[in-house]
Amino acid sequence: MLCAKQLSVVTIRAIRVQIKATLMSVPKKAKTSYPPLRLVSFTNKEGTYKLGVHCSSTNNVVDVCAVDDTIPGDMKSFLEAGQSAMEAANRAFQSSNTSTGPHVLTPDQYTLKAPITNPEKVLCIGMNYVDHCTEQNLPVPVEPIIFNKFSSAITDPYGPVVKPDETDQLDYEVELCIVIGKEGKKVKEEDAMTYVAGYTVAHDVSARDWQLHKNGGQWLLGKTFDTFCPLGPAIVTPSALSDPHNLAIRCKLNGEVVQDSNTNQLVHKTEALVAFISRFVTIRPGDVILTGTPPGVGCFRKPPLWLKKGDVVECEVAEIGSVRNEIQ
Structure with a gap:
């Protein structure tokens, strides 16, 4: 996902120091008792x-x-x-x-x-891939950058994405999603995985003009048009995955790979996100957390690559599956 415009550019050297520190951090061992499903x-x-x-x-x-x-x-x-x-x-x-x-x-x-259509919350994390920060010459965030979508944006894994007439800058983002399985507040990092029901895949469709240039710079409208959150194909419990923080993640546009990374590039991983978010709000079963996108999004290409009607976007996370959506 994208940075806020007010984030200042830092030197490449400073970014590399932050990247090294992030990748050297060892996540706590995941704890979950759910069967592999x-x-x-x-x-x-x-x-x-x-x-x-x-x-x-x-x-x-x-x-x-x-x-x-x-x-x-x-x-x-x-x-x-x-x-x-x-x-x-x-x-x-x-x-x-x-x-x-x-x-x-x-x-x-x-x-x-869509595996779940009525979560209380659809939360999103910005600037949460190290290589996405590097792509923009921007610092790795010290704390998670939180925004949201409305649940009305959720649509089926193979359903259409409707391009609104209001945007000329429609963009793609592949994301790994956390699905909450238990209510909690002020959850400790070492306990966080016991609150996770599983993981799924999202296509975080984004209208960049409304996200970045209109509505006073607030991101919400650009992120939450109807059909802007395809989810699926399944919620995979943590015990059914080899390691949620070491999975290939990619996006294809009309069969061509446009994003290709690994969830080991996540800045703030599951445990840290659950603990941080639950400091401010009570997490509840069914809540969805989109964990961020890797580099390669259309708005940072030169020239920009905007989605148009007839395009087909496929977002995939290894061991979970893919969502495939035609732009209509």
Whole structure:
């Protein structure tokens, strides 16, 4: 994500010192008790909205609520139910034959939706990749830069992004997202991972003219047009990932790679973000935190590269998956 205009430019040498200090810091060991799951929201052929668990080896989805009707049927309620719901979903998934079965849906029988559509908060972190700071010759932020989107910006992982008539500077950003699983306030860093339900992928669509040049320099309007937050394809629990802070992250525009980095470049990692944010607001199940974008965004290219109708943007994080959206 971008810097505020008022951030001053520092020397390359000072930036390199900050980069070295950041990359040398060792994140605390993640602690989580959730079973390894790929949680999805989907509709079946009848159009019924459901919660399920995705099997990456078969690409099938298990309708865990049909296996166990005590499991909440929407993601926010499921996350609010906590550990017991996670364990029940895992039992339902493990008891199912993921290739065939009465409650197993093949890809032609389901449509993936945004894994969560009604979070209380959609929080975003600016300037949170070391290489993105370097790209702009700007300092690595000492504290996270926080802004937000409205939940009404969330759309499906493979749905269209609508280009508003109000902008001529539409831009792309691939992001790793944290999804909160437990309510907390003033969370300690060493406990932070116990508040994380999992991770998903976001395309942080941005209208740069409204973000940077209009509305008094406030970022909100440029970030929160309808469909400006595709999410998905799944919420992957931490135990299902090798290391959330060492995953390849990339964005493709019409098949060409335009962003290519690794989450090991994150300045403020999950534990630090959860602890910092919860100093100011109570985090609640379903809250989404977009953790920032790596270098390569369109507004810093020469000439700038703006999205136009008909473009297809694919945002991917290794081990989680991708969202793919046509600009309409």
